[in-house]
Amino acid sequence: MSERRFAAHGPSTVDAAPAARLAGVRVLRGGQALLDGLDLAVPGRGVLALMGPNGAGKSLTLRLLAGLVRPDAGRADWGGAATPPRPQVALVFQRPVMLRRSVRGTLAHALATYGVPRAARAERIAGLLRLGRLEALAERPARRLSGGEQQRLALVRALGAEPRLLLLDEPTASLDPEATAAIEALIRGATEAGTAVVLVTHDPGQARRLADRVAFLHRGRLAGEQPAESFFTAPAAPEARAYLDGRLLL
Amino acid sequence: MQDFGAAFAEAFRLIVTAEPALVEIVLLSLQVSLSAVAAACLVGFPLGAFLAVARFPGRGALVVLVTALMGLPPVVVGLVLYMLFSAAGPLGVLGLLYSPAAMIVAQAVLVTPIVAAMTRQVIEDLNTEYDELLRMMGAGRARSVATLLWDARHSLLTALLAGLGRALAEVGAVMIVGGNINHVTRVMTTAIALETSKGELALALGLGILLVAMSVGLNAAVMGLRGRMAHV
Ligand SMILES: Nc1ncnc2c1ncn2[C@@H]1O[C@H](COP(=O)(O)OP(=O)(O)OP(=O)(O)O)[C@@H](O)[C@H]1O
Numbered sequence: 206m207s208e209r210r211f212a213a214h215g216p217s218t219v220d221a222a223p224a225a226r227l228a229g230v231r232v233l234r235g236g237q238a239l240l241d242g243l244d245l246a247v248p249g250r251g252v253l254a255l256m257g258p259n260g261a262g263k264s265l266t267l268r269l270l271a272g273l274v275r276p277d278a279g280r281a282d283w284g285g286a287a288t289p290p291r292p293q294v295a296l297v298f299q300r301p302v303m304l305r306r307s308v309r310g311t312l313a314h315a316l317a318t319y320g321v322p323r324a325a326r327a328e329r330i331a332g333l334l335r336l337g338r339l340e341a342l343a344e345r346p347a348r349r350l351s352g353g354e355q356q357r358l359a360l361v362r363a364l365g366a367e368p369r370l371l372l373l374d375e376p377t378a379s380l381d382p383e384a385t386a387a388i389e390a391l392i393r394g395a396t397e398a399g400t401a402v403v404l405v406t407h408d409p410g411q412a413r414r415l416a417d418r419v420a421f422l423h424r425g426r427l428a429g430e431q432p433a434e435s436f437f438t439a440p441a442a443p444e445a446r447a448y449l450d451g452r453l454l455l
Numbered sequence: 456m457q458d459f460g461a462a463f464a465e466a467f468r469l470i471v472t473a474e475p476a477l478v479e480i481v482l483l484s485l486q487v488s489l490s491a492v493a494a495a496c497l498v499g500f501p502l503g504a505f506l507a508v509a510r511f512p513g514r515g516a517l518v519v520l521v522t523a524l525m526g527l528p529p530v531v532v533g534l535v536l537y538m539l540f541s542a543a544g545p546l547g548v549l550g551l552l553y554s555p556a557a558m559i560v561a562q563a564v565l566v567t568p569i570v571a572a573m574t575r576q577v578i579e580d581l582n583t584e585y586d587e588l589l590r591m592m593g594a595g596r597a598r599s600v601a602t603l604l605w606d607a608r609h610s611l612l613t614a615l616l617a618g619l620g621r622a623l624a625e626v627g628a629v630m631i632v633g634g635n636i637n638h639v640t641r642v643m644t645t646a647i648a649l650e651t652s653k654g655e656l657a658l659a660l661g662l663g664i665l666l667v668a669m670s671v672g673l674n675a676a677v678m679g680l681r682g683r684m685a686h687v
């Protein structure tokens with residue numbers, strides 16, 4: 206990848222300022238609280254895994270962190286700013302949104318939107334195609350790609366923004382093991398370049414491989430947040446313990 | 456029956472030999488209707504896109520109005536424009552009455568709501584799909600609308616062809632504001648009406664066959680585009 210617009214904060218993962226923070230966030234829809242009293246600080250570096258059962262509010266939390274949904278109560282901030290820096294906060298949706306364009310056209314559109322100068326785009330597109338292993342598919346309509354290919358395209362489209370904060374909603378959910386390994390390598394690469402990552406995953410193995418910290422959501426509340434090592438051996442929240450044991454949560 | 460048979464034979468002869476009288480009328484029809492559709496798209500695409508993405512008080516009423524205007528009766532449009540363009544009317548000084556320009560205006564008025572309403576629908580649907588992505592990527596209003604218009608290009612072409620079909624088939628408005636003057640404002644539909652009333656069926660039939668062929672061709676193109684869209 207080319208040089209990052211935002212330099213890494215330093216070697217330590219502890220002293221970096223949070224990339225984003227949710228404080229006392231509540232989201233109401235139809236008189237029901239989908240998220241309630243959610244406090245979450247996304248570290249400025251490393252990978253925060255966001256886990257929890259279906260419907261816990263993980264995707265909604267990512268939308269809040271991307272500034273796409275405004276909290277009905279509480280606040281969200283990005284390094285003190287009330288709105289996220291665009292396009293340096295990039296969200297890869299659980300169901301990728303594909304334009305009616307070719308793979309190459311999709312990336313060209315993204316780079317133009319991100320404000321990349323026209324002269325630099327062709328080279329950047331070639332780099333992103335290589336990164337997503339999409340070279341052979343460059344001229345294909347994006348919407349005719351397989352589910353896994355679309356997910357790879359969506360990820361490199363996000364990386365094209367050289368994001369400071371990368372929000373990934375189950376990025377390997379429909380990928381084969383080899384493609385999963387490739388995506389995980391991309392995530393590691395982004396992290397090493399100083400990008401903060403929030404990774405929603407249902408795969409404890411993946412969280413164990415990638416995450417520095419794990420936050421566990423349950424029914425719209427943060428049930429616990431702790432370093433990854435201790436999460437998998439001694440999860441603090443009883444709901445997380447039950448989830449890892451594979452027991453049904455009611 | 457004998458007469459009808461002869462009329463058909465003569466109609467085909469007019470078409471096959473590209474009879475100058477027939478060609479002149481067809482070309483004027485195409486010139487008027489294509490100009491009107493171009494003008495309607497110039498207004499209708501941006502207007503429809505604006506109605507799709509903008510949020511302002513009265514937007515709902517405006518959407519209903521534009522959609523309702525799709526069914527404007529051509530003779531009423533003709534009547535209103537006749538009053539505007541007639542010597543005593545507010546736009547009389549322009550001297551447009553009984554000119555091709557007046558016919559273009561009339562058809563543009565009829566087609567613009569069709570293009571705008573179809574564009575609004577298509578862009579609004581696409582926007583529900585794209586909105587979060589575009590906001591997340593930092594696309595401003597202008598880039599968002601440009602993205603939506605480009606990605607809806609097949610549907611917008613469908614709207615254009617629907618408008619062209621309406622313009623070519625319309626007779627009431629161009630008859631009133633054009634006056635059906637030979638060599639000046641006589642188009643396919645008005646010529647058919649006149650020739651039929653005179654009992655001169657050959658030219659009427661020739662033009663009618665061509666008009667139906669053009670309409671079928673347009674609709675085939677529309678369906679072909681719809682089919683292709685399903686794959687993209
Ligand atoms: N706009 C909305 N209106 C009403 N309910 C909503 C809305 N968006 C989300 N929800 C509800 O909020 C809850 C949380 O949704 P969310 O998509 O965040 O779950 P999730 O944790 O990502 O689940 P999964 O693991 O299945 O992806 C769900 O019960 C969902 O039905």
Ligand SMILES: [Mg+2]
Pocket residue numbers: 263264265299374
């Ligand atoms: Mg989800």
